[in-house]
Amino acid sequence: MKRGLIAATAVAGMLGSVAACGGAGGKADAEGFKGKKLTVWVMSGSNPERWTEQVSEQFKKKTGATVEFKVQQWNGIQQKLSTALSEDTPPDVVEIGNTQTAAYAKAGALAELGDLKKEIGSDWNDAFNKASLVDGKQYALPWFAGNRVVMYNKKIWAEAGLKGTPTTRNELFKAFDAIKKKTGAEPLYLPGQNWYFLDGLTLGTGAELVKKQGGKWVSNLGDPKVSKAMHIYQQYQAFSTAPKNKDEATPQQGEVFAKGKTGAVIAMGYEAATAVKANPGIKNDIGFFTIPGETAAKPEGVFLGGSNFAVAGMSKNQELAREFLKVALSKQNDGQMVKEAGWTPKSADLAAVAQKNPAAAAAAPAAEKSGGTTPLIPQWAAVENLPNPIKSYMTAVLGGKSPADAAKDVESEINARLARQ
Structure with missing residues (x-):
């Protein structure tokens, strides 16, 4: 029960x-x-x-x-x-x-x-x-x-003619374009509900996921800064054929990466071990670099x-x-x-x-330089309980709904969870 x-x-x-x-x-x-x-x-x-x-x-x-x-x-x-x-x-x-x-x-x-x-x-x-x-x-x-980094396949990047690692978001997207055009690999495996990556992006845009209203915590998902972060996520996800209604653990993205047909994933460091366990032969092909931000001076926001x-x-x-x-x-x-x-x-x-x-x-x-967390309030744990409404928001936006409308669809549920004591 x-x-x-x-x-x-x-x-x-x-x-x-x-x-x-x-x-x-x-x-x-x-x-x-x-x-x-x-x-x-x-x-x-x-x-x-x-x-x-x-x-x-x-x-x-x-x-x-x-x-x-x-x-x-x-x-x-x-x-x-x-x-x-x-x-x-x-x-x-x-x-x-x-x-x-x-x-x-x-x-x-x-x-x-x-x-x-x-x-x-x-x-x-x-x-x-x-x-x-x-x-x-x-x-x-x-x-x-x-925090998350870009875990990439060195062999695929070399096949695409890529040298060095990107230091800005635009350079990273150009690298993904090169992989798409010059290799048979998927540039990026990014399912639609990698919620903690989105949280990092909101940190990068300066967004707050909750706000105080009438002395109570309420959702701030409709904030334009959150929409901007979700737009960046859309740009990333456009390079992937991963399901828009799944997260990075369904299936484990490290196991997907292990098949050797993926250029990169947004991953925690331990996911390399997951990949190697599934395919020991990929060990020497794995590399890492910091998730680049809009400029080289400041990396992307990370949870x-x-x-x-x-x-x-x-x-x-x-x-x-x-x-x-x-x-x-x-x-x-x-x-x-x-x-x-x-x-x-x-x-x-x-x-x-x-x-x-x-x-x-x-x-x-x-x-x-860019690290942070989700809101450190006791009520936040209830927001992430299954089914996580923010994941539903992400799938809706990736499916074509505007961020503002997608936020409206889930904010009543988020507010109800935040109201629990």
Whole structure:
């Protein structure tokens, strides 16, 4: 039964008391953990292989307990997670999208972790930690964050006679034109509902997706700046034959890229591993570059997507969960995430590691100059619940409807979701 965030809210009082107890903590008793199993929910594509092995080994050595990683799919995860966190036996540790953490914290579903942050994350970049704080309290710890880049097929680009990488949007579109005319490849694989790419484009145009009206948050999707961002998306999508009513995970675009018939995708760094897993022979053909903006001076706006780790307030393994976080978020394992998956480093100590990963190096300029997030308000998580109305808006515009009319069609639904407390 899908109960959504309402279910978590209904038990907020109970969860709040448990979270307070779990946050108090004492020194962990490793002997008491032997033989126990900790359940950790992670999202598909989040936990790279070597990091997972390393953390599992270190956790068992430190505590005598084992960790079971249960991989979840992004589609429908908010409803599924809301239900799980409201039950008597939830997963102990959960991965939560960084812009969605506030909703679960407000519902009282997460344990407070302020003391743990001071212990293991005193040197983390404040920008990473911002989405873990709600009303000044620490309800999660930042695991990773990064932004999209252009992942391209070097062989196809060479076949099209392309040298170097584009530094402006117009140069990129000219490159796509060359691939279309000179090769048999699809220039760009971009489905119609790559919503987080659109969010980056709205950051580039200076658009705000919500606004305050009468003391309440309401949709701002009809703003001309949002329309401008959607027009840029249309220009990109015109180079693709991907479905206009699907997102980048349906099917996984990394697997599409792996077939060797796609010039480029707008991707997260970890999607290269997805492609190589599907087709090991493509490994040496993969390259990355920063998504170029209107001018060479400023890259395209990008959504700084990532995830936090949180401890379920109803978990009966509070202290063991905290021991897991100490291991998983250690400097060594954070470095492994940067090295293996191309995420942006959380502290200055890891900057050198990022330069060794081509995807991380390509992501850095946009993250620094043009990065941002979706609205950091608790109500925003409900907006992205399936079916995501902004994805419906995108498909409608790509189907020929004007951005203004498409916005009108979904704004009542967005406003209804924003009104949920």
